[in-house]
Amino acid sequence: MPKVTYVNGRYLPHGQAVVHVEDRGFQFADGVYEVIAVANGTIVDEEAHLDRFDRSLSELRLDWPVYRRALGFIMREIIRRNTVRHGSIYLQATRGSAPRNHPFPDFSLPSLIVTAKSAKKLSYEAALEKNSVISQPDIRWRRCDIKSVSLLPNVLLKQAAVEADAAESWLIDDRGIVTEGTASNAWIVTDQDELITRHLDSSILAGITRQAILKLISQEGISFLEREFTLEEAKQAKEAFFTSTTALVKPAVKIDEVIIGDGQPGPLTRKILTYYMDYMDNIGGQ
Numbered sequence: 001m002p003k004v005t006y007v008n009g010r011y012l013p014h015g016q017a018v019v020h021v022e023d024r025g026f027q028f029a030d031g032v033y034e035v036i037a038v039a040n041g042t043i044v045d046e047e048a049h050l051d052r053f054d055r056s057l058s059e060l061r062l063d064w065p066v067y068r069r070a071l072g073f074i075m076r077e078i079i080r081r082n083t084v085r086h087g088s089i090y091l092q093a094t095r096g097s098a099p100r101n102h103p104f105p106d107f108s109l110p111s112l113i114v115t116a117k118s119a120k121k122l123s124y125e126a127a128l129e130k131n132s133v134i135s136q137p138d139i140r141w142r143r144c145d146i147k148s149v150s151l152l153p154n155v156l157l158k159q160a161a162v163e164a165d166a167a168e169s170w171l172i173d174d175r176g177i178v179t180e181g182t183a184s185n186a187w188i189v190t191d192q193d194e195l196i197t198r199h200l201d202s203s204i205l206a207g208i209t210r211q212a213i214l215k216l217i218s219q220e221g222i223s224f225l226e227r228e229f230t231l232e233e234a235k236q237a238k239e240a241f242f243t244s245t246t247a248l249v250k251p252a253v254k255i256d257e258v259i260i261g262d263g264q265p266g267p268l269t270r271k272i273l274t275y276y277m278d279y280m281d282n283i284g285g286q
């Protein structure tokens with residue numbers, strides 16, 4: 001649990017960190033967020049996360065609640081005050097509080113909260129833990145490229161996974177295409193050895209882990225395709241995995257009732273996890 005949380009200009013004991021009942025984030029999910037990893041005391045892919053935050057803010061026509069450089073300072077201060085060496089930062093900005101009414105208020109000050117919490121540094125073996133995924137209809141809105149705090153479909157779909165003893169739900173659109181996970185991007189390796197992840201558009205979030213991995217594997221000379229793939233293709237794949245800031249690279253060895261490959265994390269999944277863990281280690285030194 002965080003000890004200290006930043007709320008609208010103040011660093012408060014976590015238990016006292018509150019926002020107003022009329023905050024539009026609370027009443028309308030009128031806000032955006034980021035989850036950023038901390039490795040060896042360093043913020044991982046900070047600029048990429050802040051670029052995505054900037055884009056999400058502008059899609060909601062929200063101003064930055066503080067200058068970008070000030071947010072960098074606040075994040076470092078929150079890491080320091082919570083003594084986080086490995087873990088994550090959560091930041092959220094909303095349109096602030098105003099009497100409840102759907103249109104944008106004439107005047108409101110954006111809210112900003114920043115928290116950080118520690119997590120155990122994962123060993124390679126722990127990170128490679130096998131997982132099942134289930135397929136679920138993608139019932140979300142059509143702007144999944146915005147990292148909005150409106151996460152009710154994701155919550156319900158993730159709960160469906162938990163109740164099915166699975167780690168993630170892969171979301172399927174009306175054409176039988178896998179869009180992404182509830183909180184991760186989806187990847188497969190086909191029986192023709194093609195590494196595939198869905199191309200970016202408004203149906204998925206542009207994952208920062210996805211972006212970092214595409215860069216790392218390009219440097220290693222591993223080819224990939226960014227294109228749609230169906231649930232059927234995924235079930236026939238040799239390997240499947242999903243990526244996110246907190247999950248890193250997670251093998252999916254079962255999709256619904258179908259075992260993927262030989263039911264073990266595949267060679268390319270392992271390789272990509274190694275590259276990504278090395279990358280995180282090198283970011284902040286040992």
Ligand code: PMP
Nearest residue numbers: 183184185205207208209244245
């Ligand atoms: N898709 C969704 C819907 C997510 O919530 C997340 C996690 N933020 C991701 C993909 C992966 O994004 P990232 O790699 O930036 O954590």
